[in-house]
Amino acid sequence: MPIYAFECAQCGHSFDRLQKISDPDPTVCPSCGAEAVGRQLTAPSFRLAGGGWYETDFKKDGDKKRNLAEGSTAKPEAAPAPAAKPADAKPAT
Incomplete structure (x- = not known):
């Protein structure tokens, strides 16, 4: 049962x-x-501790667990090159 303020x-x-909903x-x-x-209106009083969330937390024991907080194993796409400035552009002040 939740505690309400x-x-x-x-x-x-x-x-x-302490009461039922x-x-x-x-x-x-x-x-x-x-x-x-x-x-x-109150904030929840719990804390998430540990190394992060895992993609396979609820899968079988034989599956490999991957920490989602550390990023994925896929290669990131290359960022596009910045556009060229026109020759008559003034610098920002």
């Missing part, structure tokens, strides 16, 4: 509540009793 618009009291949000502030409670 709430704040009272009347007194500014902040509190968290289908449960109704609280409407009454536990601090002042006002019916001015609203859900706060």
